[in-house]
Amino acid sequence: MLVWERPEPPERPVPTPLSRERIVRTAIRLADADGLEAVSLRKVAAALDVGPMRLYGYIATKEELLDLMVDAVYAEIRPSGDGWREVLTSVAELTRRAAHRHEWLADLIGGRPQLGPNALARGEAVLAALDGVDLDLVMPVVGAVDAYVIGTVRREIAERRAERASGMDQRQWQAASGPYLVRMFATGRFPALETVIRDAAHLDADETFRIGLGFLLDGIGAGIPS
Structure with missing residues (x-):
């Protein structure tokens, strides 16, 4: 089942509640600041102050996370x-x-x-x-x-x-390249x-x-x- 149709885990009383939307927002914030190199399930979990294993109930792979990030941006278009x-x-x-x-x-x-x-x-x-x-x-x-x-x-x-x-x-680069x-x-x-x-x-x-x-x-x- 694709991530778009796969249900999220049921809510439960925990110190740090999670959702797919919150995970994706955090991943986008990391990528906006430092590029895709800053995005992994481990790094997103650290930013959310949760263990990486908790994310796997919502997102199975980094590829799914990237797909969700792209789709979140498509909401702006x-x-x-x-x-x-x-x-x-x-x-x-x-x-x-x-x-x-x-x-x-x-x-x-x-x-x-x-x-x-x-x-x-x-x-x-x-x-x-x-x-x-x-x-x-x-x-x-x-x-x-x-x-x-x-x-x-x-x-x-x-x-x-x-x-x-x-x-x-660009102007500085053009000036440096000009003599050549x-x-x-x-x-x-x-x-x-x-x-x-x-x-x-x-x-x-x-x-x-x-x-x-x-x-x-x-x-x-x-x-x-x-």
């Missing part, structure tokens, strides 16, 4: 809007914001579909907005938006982690790259995300028969 374009825009932006609040989410999404109740509710809202679209096109459309968002947030989170590891923000690029461009081997870096507008992450998402949705609109 409630797309809204009129029509498929507004709803897909909403789900893309909300998913990105959730990943920025919970960096570890970028490491856990993108594989097999999430089956928790909050993930299913998110999927239902998105698919309902695509009602009327050719049924064979629905999943490729959703997959394209998910791939764009997941790729973007993983790149953005990787940049954050690089800043922390190196002690340099000047020397490489002076060879004349990279004229297109030089032109873009020298002359193109340098957009921030939010602008880049919105523009790219707009291009994607324009393409989807052109591909959906009216």
